[in-house]
Amino acid sequence: MAKRKSPVSVEDFVTAYAKSKSTGEVADKLGMSTSSVHVRASTLRKSGVRLKRFPRGRRTRLDVAALNELLGRLGALDDAPETPQTPSRRAVRRPKTTPVAASKKRR
Secondary structure, three states, X not given: OOOOOOXXXXXXXXXXXXXXXXXXXXHHHHOOOHHHHHHHHHHHHHXXXXXXXXXXXXXXXXXXXXXXXXXXXXOOOOOOOOXXXXXXXXXXXXXXXXXXXXXXXXX
C-alpha cells in the first residue's frame, strides 16, 4: 500500500497559495491535486480567510491574426475561407416554452 503524504498545514498552504500564480502551481509545490487545492481554498474562504482568486480558463487569448500570419510565412495557410466564430452552447439562449405553448404542440 502506498504511503500517504503528511498533511499540509494551513500556514504552509496559505503561504504557497499567496506566492503562486495558479492552483496548478500550488498543487505542484505542495504535492496535492488541483481539485484538493480548489476545495481547500474554498473552505478557507468560507471560514473568512481572504485568499486571492486565480483567473479561470486560458492564461492568454489567441492572437488569431498573428497565428495566421505565421502560417502564411510557413506556407501552411489553409485555402479555406475564414469561418466566423460561432457562439458557445452556453451563450445561445433558447426561448423557454410556456405551458400553453407546450400544450398546443401536443395537438
